[in-house]
Amino acid sequence: MRKDRLYLFTVLAISLVFLLISIIGAQYFIKASANQLLEVQVETSKREANEIASILNFQLRNKIDKTDILNNLQTTLSKSNSDTWFISIFDWSGKKVCHPDVTKVGQPVNSNSKLLASLKEKNNTNDLYDLLMSNMSKEEDDQLISEVIHIAPIKNSDLIVAANVNVKSMHKQLRKLKSNFYVIFLIMGVLVIVLSSLSVRIIGSSYEKQLEMKNSNLANEVINLSKLNTDLVSYREKKEKENKEEIVEKTNEPLDVSRKRILTYIRNELVPVLISDIAYIYTENTITYVVCFDGKKSTSNASLxxxxxxxxxxxxxxxxxxxIISISAIDKIIKYGKSQLKILVHSNTSEEIIISKNKAAEFKQWLNM
Known part of the structure; x- marks a missing residue:
């Protein structure tokens, strides 16, 4: 249950982070893409207006009647105002003399001078983007709103060619662009959340398995060590109840179990020591030492x-x-290193007796005899 809650909180946290990033990033990417689109189309419209101005200038210089030129152009531009970008012509008085919508011919031009200056001097499409976003929230849907984005005066005449943008049509394009971005972010969000959740679950499961394995190994080691100490206690109780020595088989030489004591030396004094009093025997610098339970230490000429x-x-x-250690001298058996054992003895000494990995199994078998 706790793991499921952890996974749930992780997914919620990832979702929240991605949502915040999407909210901030989506607006930036949408505006950047829209500005790039507007910049390309504005440049195209400017080039078209300049070319038409050059053509009209050429026709006027060749003495073609101005009225015929405007009539032909009116026929060509008719009903093109439904396009996103279209061309119109007005005179120096500000009245439209040629427009795709014939009903608007003769009407004054309503242009945003600030926008026009911005596009002309700096080619700043940010102003156009802001205008498109704000106008559609104010105007009715059934109106075709347009803005002049570029003017190209015709030399030696009172006519001006204007490039216009259909705000409503452009807004539809931008709205579609925005919808596409939101869909992309939604798909990316789902993929990120799903993949992140799977990754967290896989990593978490792997870590849990490692912990379970370590705990299992540790539990087995504790059980084995506990069993070892239990066997030691059982063996002591068994020896206390028995009043006779057991005869065991040896793989090497037969034992002399009838021996009760050994001869040792303390300096120049010959001292007999009861075998039952010996806690352990060790060798150091080729000298064999015999240590009793009371802590007394003597030496022997015999090898270990x-x-x-x-x-x-x-x-x-x-x-x-x-x-060499006596069974009666063993106080505790402690795990030492990976597979070694350390023996603590009852004797009043501080010697550490380490049983190697190779001897550990034999030692356990000896305790079970």
């Missing part, structure tokens, strides 16, 4: 191998090359 061959293998264990 010779000492071990004269001890009962059910009571003493060869922990490593340096130590």
């Amino acid at each position: 191998d010779d000492m071990y061959s004269n001890l009962d293998s059910s009571l003493f264990f060869r922990a490593n090359r340096q130590f």
Whole structure:
């Protein structure tokens, strides 16, 4: 349940972040794309107006009647005002003399001088974009609103060619562009959220499996160590109840279990030590030391191998090359490193007895005897 809630919160967080980015980014991308579209079309309209002005100037210079020129042009431009961009002509008095909508011929030109100056001097389509967005919220849908975006005076005449934009038609194009952007952002958002959710779930599941594996291994190690200590306690109780020694088979030499003591030295004094009093035996600098439970330490001329061959293998264990330890001396068995064991003894000493990885299995088997 907690994992499902975590995944849910993660998805919600990713969705919220993407939504915020989309709200901010969508407006920027829409405006940038719209400005690029407007810039291309404005340049095209300017070029068309300039070319028409040049053609009309050529016709006037060739003594073609002005009225005939305007009539022919009126016929050509008829009903083209439904297009996004169209051409009209007005005179110096500001009256339209040629327009796609015949009913508007003779009417004064209503142009946005600020917009016209902006497009002429800086080619700033931002002003046109803002105008398109604001005008459509104010005008009725059934009106064809137009704005003059460029003028090209005809030399040696009182006529001016004007490039116009149909605001309503242009607004439809921009609205379609905006809708396309929103659809793209929506699809991207769904993909990002789905892929992010899957990634979070996959990564989370992998991490959980690793944790479960580690916990399982740790639990097994704790169980094994607990069993090892339990076996040690059981073996002690068993030895306390038994009053006789057990005869065990050895793979090496037979044991001399009847031996009760060994001879050791303290300086120049010969000291017999009961085998039952020995906690552990170790060698250091080729000298063999015998340590009793009371902490007394003596030496022996025998090697560690010779000492071990004269001890009962059910009571003493060869922990490593340096130590022989008594079963009665073991206080605790602690896991040490990856697969090693550390033995804590009852003797009043601070020696650390380490059983290697190779000896650990043999040691466990010895405890179970």
